Amino acid sequence: MARTMRKSSYFNTTVLLVLAVLALQLGSCSSDTDAFSDPNTANTPPDVTPEASPEDSPEDTPEDTPEETPEETPETPVVSIDPEITEFRFSTADNEGLVTDIMGTLDKDNKTIHVELNPYSVAIQELTPTITLSSExxxxxxxxxxxxxxxxxxxxxxxxxxxxxxxTIVPSLSGNICKSNLQESGPILVSANNQRIENLYIKTSNQHGIEINNFSGVVITNCIIEYTGAYTGIKFANADNLTIDNCSITYTNAPSSGPLPDSTRNCIEGIESQNLVITNVKVTDGSTGISLNQCDDSILTYIEGHNMRGPYPRGQFVQYDKCIGGLLENFSVINDRNIAWTEDNISIYKSAGQQIKKGLIVGNNSPTGVGVLFEDQNTEGARGGFGGLVEDVDFLEMGNGVVSSVEGSKNVTFTRIRAKQIICGDLGQNRGVPTSNSLIFAAFGTAEGTGANKIVDCIVYNSCNPTNIVWPEHNFELIDYRDDIDFEPREPIALQFTCSSDD
Structure with missing residues (x-):
């Protein structure tokens, strides 16, 4: 079949060529010059050439026929493009003291560039930027x-x-910030998504230091907040993706010892806000340091606390209330039992999935409070199911208890917990003695054998009540601790928010 198709093609081509030559010789008006470029016409005699068609003959063109003018190609419209800064950096080659280049973060919509600078490693008053621009x-x-x-x-x-x-170039001062290198400010009410609040020394006695309602993506960085009255240092609601970084927050009118006038004066208080990041933050003398209600998947790292003041039901360093998940890692809280007025140092209430890691907790003078408490994971309003983790946390000067999974909570694991200097007598400030007889690990309030809690590789050293370590044992599926080895406690977190120029 293939041969037949090729023969048919050759015959048709030959006939067409002969007809084309005859038509040209007879003065045909058609122009078939394209036929002579066909490779199938290679055997056509070379002296056969097409005659010019009437259309191509200048003798036959009427004199009054206007010449055709070529159509003009429309000009491409010029698009106006705003000029841009495409890169902003401080280079080590141009700035003494820099060990790595500092790249600016461009916000093209707001025409701002954020740069993080440490005034203690480089002279920020004399910096040389390298700026890259759009064409021309x-x-x-x-x-x-x-x-x-x-x-x-x-x-x-x-x-x-x-x-x-x-x-606008917006510098963020990292490292050792202090009052003397910040701009003084009154209280701040956030008014937009993604608003940045930075490099401020905020003092307030008649409003919350910073308040956020229904705005997301807000950044609070490099701020010192001093507040008093019946207010909060930072208060937020429906503020997803909030970042609080490198801040010190202090209640400035606390009594020399004992509780605050009421329990509402928290350093940081948030509700119904997801994906929070709080890091490098110091909280001092508030009713509670950080109070979170229905705030899921928060990340709290490098948090330093001192002297939580209550009164009941506050007095926590950190409290999770009806929260799902969350990480607290690298933290310390130091409570002077003759000054502070504590409850549970870390309270995980009607919440589950929290991970409490790498911390130091010193001082609890509540006759009913413990170091870390998981409570009411199965009661009305609880969120997240069951479980949680406390890992690599040291406890000193606890009275009523060290760690607990109680009242319907279960599946909590306590790993490498270390505790010593447990208190059996008076807790300070006439608050009485521990109601649990200085228990270390607790898991009561859950049906027998259903707790499924674990004690893994823990240390209890020189307890004041060595017969009261674990109760009730049936709600722990694993009990693994030693009581014959001393340990050196973890170093506390020490964030710096003072300078010699502040004196």
Missing amino acids: ATVSPESKTVQDFSSEITYTVTSENGTIVTY
Whole structure:
């Protein structure tokens, strides 16, 4: 079949060529020059050439026929593009004291550039930036011009056609921030998503230090907040993706010892806000340090606390209330039992899935409070199911208890818990003696044999009541601890928020 198809093709081509030559010789008006470029016509005699068609003959063209003019190609419209800063950096080659380049974070929508600077490693008043621009743009001040970046500074970018765009450089001071290198401010009420509050020394006695309602993505960084009255240092609701970083928050009108006038004066208080990040934060003398209600999947790291003041039901360093999940890691709280007024140091109430890791808890003078408490995981309003983890946490000067999974809570694992200097007598400030007779591990309030809690590789040293370590044992599926070895406690977190210039 293939041969037949090729023969048919050759015959048809030959006939067409003969007809084309005859038509040309007879003065046909058609132009078939394309036929002679067909490779199938390679055997056509070379002296056979097509005659010019009437359309191509200048003698036959009427004189009054207007010449055709080529159509003009429409010009491509010029699109105006705003001039941009495409990169902003501080290079080690241009700035003494830098060990790595510092890259700015560009916010193209708001025309801002955020840079993190440590005033203790580099002279922020004399920094040289390297600025990269979009094509044909210029900037003022020019790139590689020394500037003072201790506060916001503006750059004007101009395009070739004269379009002007202004960028604001916003420095965030990292490292050892203190009052003398921050801008003084009154209380702040957040008014937009993604708002940044930074480099401020906030003092307030008649409002919350910072308040956020129904805005997401807010960033609070490099701030010292001093508050008093019946208020909170930072208070937020429906504030998803909030970041609080490098801040010190202190209630400034606490009595020399004992509780605050009421239990509402928390350093940080949040409700119904997801995916919080709180890091490098110091909380002092508040009713509670950090209080979270229905705040799921929060991350709290490098948190330092001192002297939680209550009164009941507050007095916690951190409290989770109806929260699902969350991490508290690298933390310490130091309560002077002659000053503080504590309850449970860390309270996990109607919540589950929390991980409490790498911490130091010193001082609890509540006759009913314990170091870390998981409670009521199966009662009305509880969220998250069951379970949790306390791992690598040291406890000193506890009275009523060290760690507990009680009143319907279960599946909690206590791993490498270490406890010593347990108190059996007076707890301080006339608060009485521990109601549990100084119990270490507790798991009561759950049906016998259903607790499924675990004690893994723990140490209890020189307890004041060595016969009262675990109760009731039937709600622990694993009990593994030693009581014959001493240990050196973990170092407390020590964040610096003072400078010699503050004195």
